[in-house]
Amino acid sequence: MVTVNFLGPAAEDFPEAFCLEAHSLAELASVLNDDELAAKWLKISAVAVNGHIASNAQMPLKTGDLVQILPPVCGG
């Protein structure tokens, strides 16, 4: 099981982190994209795995990994 957490404005739609069974980011994407709201955010969001931005959709996941969904940012 991995933990999925939508951050920033996406947290308004998914206020709580949740756990899913997925062995890769691609597998996770397949599950999440079944949800219309999640798919909307995934289109524009980057993904961090255990604190680091992922660049490979085939990246394997293991139990306990934290996957964070990061919508477009703007500080300052």
Next chain:
Amino acid sequence: MKIFSHPLDSSALHAEFYAAARGRNLGAFISFAGIIRAELNEAGEQVEGLSFDIEPALLANWLAEYRAKETSEIAYFFAHAKGDVMAGECSYFAAVAARKREAALREISAFVEDFKRRAPIWKYDIVGGKRVYAAARSFALPHAGLLA
């Protein structure tokens, strides 16, 4: 890295960071303060202030890239507010200190711009007392859409 749950005291931060630069024998110190403007947003609504969400662990990772670049000749300083910051108040204070001015002038621009585009902070307009995500002014992170 300093994250405050209230508007920043830019004078106090300036004094603190300046003293740290002096302590490291760095000869050029340049600071940047972000002050909230009172203006209309893209929808023509009056913006009373801004509000910020921050993911501290990811922000620390972003800042770590600059910590890794620090030497005896350059240092980076950073503070940001989370939550609501109203017009006229300070939300962001950054500084670079370098041995000489050329590096400080170059790095403050890169540091501030990179922060704007890559740091895990989300901005909202405060309109009528409610938070509205500033989507039009936000920047997609590298590899955005990877799971689409």
